[in-house]
Amino acid sequence: MQTRVAAGTQTDWNGTHYEALLTPRETGGKFGAFASHAGPGDGPPRHRHPKSDEVFVILQGRLRFWRAGEASERTAGDIFYIPAGVEHAFVVVERARWIAILSPGGLESFFPTVAAQGLEIPRDLAEIKAIAAQFDMEITGPPLAVAGP
Ligand SMILES: O=C(Oc1cc(O)cc(O)c1C(=O)O)c1ccc(O)c(O)c1
Numbered sequence: 001m002q003t004r005v006a007a008g009t010q011t012d013w014n015g016t017h018y019e020a021l022l023t024p025r026e027t028g029g030k031f032g033a034f035a036s037h038a039g040p041g042d043g044p045p046r047h048r049h050p051k052s053d054e055v056f057v058i059l060q061g062r063l064r065f066w067r068a069g070e071a072s073e074r075t076a077g078d079i080f081y082i083p084a085g086v087e088h089a090f091v092v093v094e095r096a097r098w099i100a101i102l103s104p105g106g107l108e109s110f111f112p113t114v115a116a117q118g119l120e121i122p123r124d125l126a127e128i129k130a131i132a133a134q135f136d137m138e139i140t141g142p143p144l145a146v147a148g149p
Pocket of ligand 1 (some may be wrong): 014036043044045054100110111121128137
């Protein structure tokens with residue numbers, strides 16, 4: 001069953017803090033947004049959002065992104081766009097805060113859902129993959145290393 005959280009919901013999961021800022025409830029489904037902060041080495045496995053475009057706004061620190069085979073870094077004040085369907089990942093290089101905006105929204109409810117079930121990477125990868133698919137996320141590969149391609 002899919003949980004749909006309210007704006008303001010805060011979650012700590014897998015080394016990252018998440019706060020839902022905007023949910024499909026407030027935007028007629030068009031947008032969702034969440035703020036995150038995490039330390040060096042944290043970041044999601046390689047994945048794609050089949051339906052959602054995604055924009056990252058970096059507020060603090062440094063993130064290393066990988067998007068469709070190309071790596072680049074973004075720091076405070078930068079923005080990074082990932083079109084729907086394009087594989088991507090990122091890793092925190094220097095303790096960072098960022099906002100992720102997705103259209104259509106929904107991903108902001110993934111984190112409270114997996115955290116509430118006590119799921120952990122890599123132990124529960126199969127279950128996390130299945131839940132991710134319900135939130136328009138296909139996990140396609142391993143996380144990024146801080147240094148590397
Ligand atoms: O979904 C996961 O991470 C994220 C995906 C995004 O498109 C934007 C984000 O800001 C994040 C994030 O983690 O902050 C994800 C999925 C699976 C997993 O094991 C993770 O650690 C993160």
